[in-house]
Amino acid sequence: MSIDQDRADGSRGAGVRAERQAETRRRLVDVAREMFISDGYAATSLDKVAERAGFSKGAVYSNFSGKEELCMAVLDSIHAEQVVQVAEVFSGPGGLDDKIDRFAVWAREGIGQPLWVALESEFGAVARQSPFVASALRRRQREVRAAIAALIEQVTTDQGITLRFPPEQAATMLLSLGIGLGALRSIDHGVDPGMFGDAMRALLRPAPPA
DSSP: OOHHHHHHHHHHHHHHHHHHHHHHHHHHHHHHHHHHHHHOTTTOOHHHHHHHHTOOHHHHHTTOSSHHHHHHHHHHHHHHHHHHHHHHHHTSSSOHHHHHHHHHHHHHHHSOOHHHHHHHHHHHHHTTTOHHHHHHHHHHHHHHHHHHHHHHHHHHHHTTOOBSSOHHHHHHHHHHHHHHHHHHHHHOTTSOTHHHHHHHHHHTSBOOOO
């Protein structure tokens, strides 16, 4: 067998191993997401996650440094889904009012699902005792705000709207409102998130002409 063939075989083997590890990681995140949401962060151990996922505990540690990092991966998956869904809502046809109306419909299902909001709150308390978690949560929150700001800038530019606030400030206000409504709905699911659409419509209203 030639050296080139050895290298090709080694490259294929490395690719297969990387693919298997990525699949293992996805499986662990999916199972952990289900368990963290249903049972809570404190009640879910890495042993339980590994067992339900069909792996050894060593497989968990080969992908995550510990339960904190695994939970952050779970929250990342939830946030990524929401950002994609909101982007899809605003990429649809129609003017700004049409987009906000679609967003209000999405918000009734997408904001404040009680169990994952409870998970975020429980995990957020860990940040008080863990500088690692606090730093990671800050970084992720900034990334979410940046994604929302980019979406706001894109939508308002497409609609020819000049905002009253910079996109970064508008993103912070909308995210804060979403978090607050999410917390309220986690306690009282009768709270109507439709008001989020009204607040967004007011916030994204064009600035008055100079």
